[in-house]
Amino acid sequence: MKIRARWLFLTACLLPAIMLFSGQSSGQGRTAAVVSRQPLKVYISVDMEGIWGVVHGNQCSAESPEYQIARKWMAQDTNAVIQGLFDGGATEVVVNDSHGSMRNIIAGELDPRAILISGSPKPMSMMEGLDSSFSACLFVGYHARAGSAPAILDHTISGAAIYSIRINGLEMPELGINAAIAGYFNVPVVMITGDTETCRQAQELLGQSLLAVPVKEAVNRLAARNFARDKVLTDLREGARKALSSLKSCQPYKLSPPYQFEINLHNSQQAELGALIPGVRRPYPRTLTFASQDYLEGFKLMRALIALAGVS
Numbered sequence: 343m344k345i346r347a348r349w350l351f352l353t354a355c356l357l358p359a360i361m362l363f364s365g366q367s368s369g370q371g372r373t374a375a376v377v378s379r380q381p382l383k384v385y386i387s388v389d390m391e392g393i394w395g396v397v398h399g400n401q402c403s404a405e406s407p408e409y410q411i412a413r414k415w416m417a418q419d420t421n422a423v424i425q426g427l428f429d430g431g432a433t434e435v436v437v438n439d440s441h442g443s444m445r446n447i448i449a450g451e452l453d454p455r456a457i458l459i460s461g462s463p464k465p466m467s468m469m470e471g472l473d474s475s476f477s478a479c480l481f482v483g484y485h486a487r488a489g490s491a492p493a494i495l496d497h498t499i500s501g502a503a504i505y506s507i508r509i510n511g512l513e514m515p516e517l518g519i520n521a522a523i524a525g526y527f528n529v530p531v532v533m534i535t536g537d538t539e540t541c542r543q544a545q546e547l548l549g550q551s552l553l554a555v556p557v558k559e560a561v562n563r564l565a566a567r568n569f570a571r572d573k574v575l576t577d578l579r580e581g582a583r584k585a586l587s588s589l590k591s592c593q594p595y596k597l598s599p600p601y602q603f604e605i606n607l608h609n610s611q612q613a614e615l616g617a618l619i620p621g622v623r624r625p626y627p628r629t630l631t632f633a634s635q636d637y638l639e640g641f642k643l644m645r646a647l648i649a650l651a652g653v654s
Contacts, residue, residue, distance in 0.1 A: 383434045383476045384427050384586070385529065386420065386456075387468050387520060390441035391485035391495040392536030393419050394557040394574050397566045399495060402441065416441075416483060417451040419535065419557070422575045423482055424453040426582025436476075440468035441483075466638075467645060468516065469523045478589055479524040480582065484536040486543055487515030492560035493539040503612055503651040505628070507644070508604040510597050515540075518547050519641070521595040526637050530592035533585040535578060537566060548595050553588070555581040601640045605630045605647055612651035622647065 390402045395415045400406035424435050435456045439447045444462040452458055464470035472479065486493035488506060498504045498516060507514050509522070517540070521531045533553045534544040541554035557574045558566040568574075607613050610627035617624040622632045622643075630647055634640030 381433050382431055382478075382586070383436070384432045385472050385476045385479045385524075386423060386427075386435065386437045386482055387440045387479070387484075388416065388420050388437060388447065388482045389468070389484050389516070389536075390416055390446055391483065391497075392540055392557070393483040394571065395568055396483075397494055397558075397568075398564050402495070404443065413446055413448055414451065417447050418575065419578060420447065420482055421451075421453045422578035423480060423533075423535070423582045424456050426579040426584075427480075427586060428455060429579070430583035430586035432586065436471055438464075438468065438470050438472075465642070466523065469520050472524060472527060472529065474527040474529065476527070476529045478532045478586065478592070479521075479529045480532060480585065481517055481520065481534040481536075481544070482578075484517050484534055484540050484544070485515075486537070486540045487513065487518075490515075490539055490543070492562050494537045494558065494560045494563065494566050496539075496563060499645075500648050500652060503607055503648055505606040505608050507606070508602075510602050512547075515543055515547070517544050518595075521548055522597050522637055523641060525594040525596040528594050530589070530594045532589060532592050533581055535581075549593075551588075551591060553581055553585045597637065599635050599637070600633045601635070601637050602633050603631060603640055603644050605644060605651075607651050612654045615650040615654050616647040619643075619647070 390396060393416045396402060396412050401408045401412040403409055420437060427435050437452065437456050438459040439445065445460055447458065449458055459471045486496045488496055488498040488504060490496040498507050517534060524531055531548055531552065534541060535555045535557055538556045538559045541556045545552050545554055555577050558568045560566045607628045613624055613628050613630055616622055616630045622630055624630055632643060
């Protein structure tokens, strides 16, 4: 009886300690599991001219019968990138349809794990939905700036209105304008896809360490050598995975304030309405300039001036 009593006494004393130790251990396990799966949000801006197979404006226009197949190629290129991002550890992927009406990607054909931003107008246009919660940004299907050759469907924002755009003296392609928006939120651009000239311009502006995946090589503005389809999809997937693995070495692209915007239009009439806006100067008949201390505010004013040029 004495032995049994002692055993019960020892059990009563040790049981709380055993339970406490077990609880701490399981709690540490849960904490470790949470730490090992930190959120990794990735943003993709998808244009259309730089998508594999696209070589003519008809393929990018909803009025053309060629548009439907190009929409499928657009979804396929994007899905390959999405797969690579999830393979590389992404926990959330947001895709912003960034071409024309911004209703090009067939929602039902996009990887269901991704969030799709579709439609227009959007306050930040091709970069709508991006904020500082994202760890990385990718540009898919982008094109070269206006006046590039050889480059498929080269233009800058509006082929009908824009001859060139300069910010702080640098002539900018759309990829540069948008990369600076990503930099505004301290988000690095880690990968770009498009034709070989687009990839070259991106690395020249954003740095040679930027991962570029060319999907075609332009022969001229309306013709290209499209690389083997299976290889392109593999390169897109592996490129996206690799881009995330080297994320720590990537730096956001930033310009220095004050931001000096210069918009050069195709003709003088396109500058008439924009010149009426306070703070906007017209140093030459088809040129509008202004300065902004905030890049995002300057970007929005630039978009408004381009829209006015389109109705002048």
